[in-house]
Amino acid sequence: MTAETENVRELVTRARFVLWDFDGPICRLFAGHPAEQVAREMRGWLEGQGLLHLLTEEERRDDDPHVILRAADERHPGSDLVTALEELLTHHELLAVPRARPTPYAxxxxxxxxxxxxxxxxxxxxxxxxxxxxxxxxGLLGCFAPHIYGRTDELHQLKPDPHHLNRALGALGAAPEDALMIGDSPSDAQAATHAGVPFLGYARNDEKEKALRAADATTVVASLEQVLAVLRSL
Structure with a gap:
């Protein structure tokens, strides 16, 4: 057994509360509704409002919808503009749900x-x-409800801020050391660190793993099958 495998076993065995990131560890949300298409529509909406100038050249080329949303919030925090963009992104996320691809073994x-x-x-x-x-x-909602904490138009609360993790811990009555965060991005790892919660990284490719390691994630799995094997041995 490698040291990494032993670390996975220890993290999984000790966890009484598990805080999951959603897009990545649970599913690939935009598998059938590409994120770049969503970003393009968000830029088009800004252009229609005469506000495309709010984005830098780099941000206009970025295919991540969250980059556009955060940029608007940085320049006009708490504004109706941010509320409208957030709602547009949520609309597209909901459109993506039927074609989302479940993460293997999730x-x-x-x-x-x-x-x-x-x-x-x-x-x-x-x-x-x-x-x-x-x-x-x-058919998984009963495993989580009501403990689902996600984006609002208060964008400063998004990870890497630990706000949602702290909300979950408080609602569950969980001490941070008794919990485990599962995520696939540096912001997940950073939020877990800020909240004092142990972290298990999920990386479906080498690029994801490198990004997690660079964010000081010490234990990373390429497949949730490793987690399932530990659980089935309990």
């Missing part, structure tokens, strides 16, 4: 972890409405 991991007594929450930079719709469609 469904049985969620069900098995619940069956052995862990309590689960979602802590995501996506809309809570989106996560709820997806989980309901997969």
């Amino acid at each position: 469904d049985p991991v969620i069900r098995t972890w619940t069956a052995v007594g862990a309590r689960l929450a979602v802590t995501t930079n996506n809309s809570a409405r989106t996560a709820t719709a997806y989980l309901r469609g997969r």
